[in-house]
Amino acid sequence: MRIEFEPQDIDFIAQRVVDLLKPILAAKKEKADDMIFDVKELAEYLKVSSHWIYERTHLKQIPHIKVGGFLRFSKKDIDKWLDTYAIKSHLL
Helix, strand or coil, X not given: CCCCCCHHHHHHHHHHHHHHHHHHHHHHHHHHHCXXXXXXXXXXXXXXXXXXXXXXXXXXCCCCEEECCEEXXXXXXXXXXXXXXXXXXXXX
8 A cells, every 4th residue: 555645744744743843852952951060071071181170170260069079060051151262253
């Protein structure tokens, strides 16, 4: 048995799939923004050494949280902090 779809049927199906996926993808993004890193995870995220992370927290140059003596970093705060170092293009 073969089924043929009209172009408008395909458009409707595609739009319905997009509508169903939007909330799922938005929830994943929100969850990713709420991530909390430890020193090792942050070092991997920033592609730097753990020693560099410890130096920056000691000098209070990087946003961090101390929980029971353990350093933790909010991804959202780190991303905002990184944005302060962005060099804007003159073309924009």
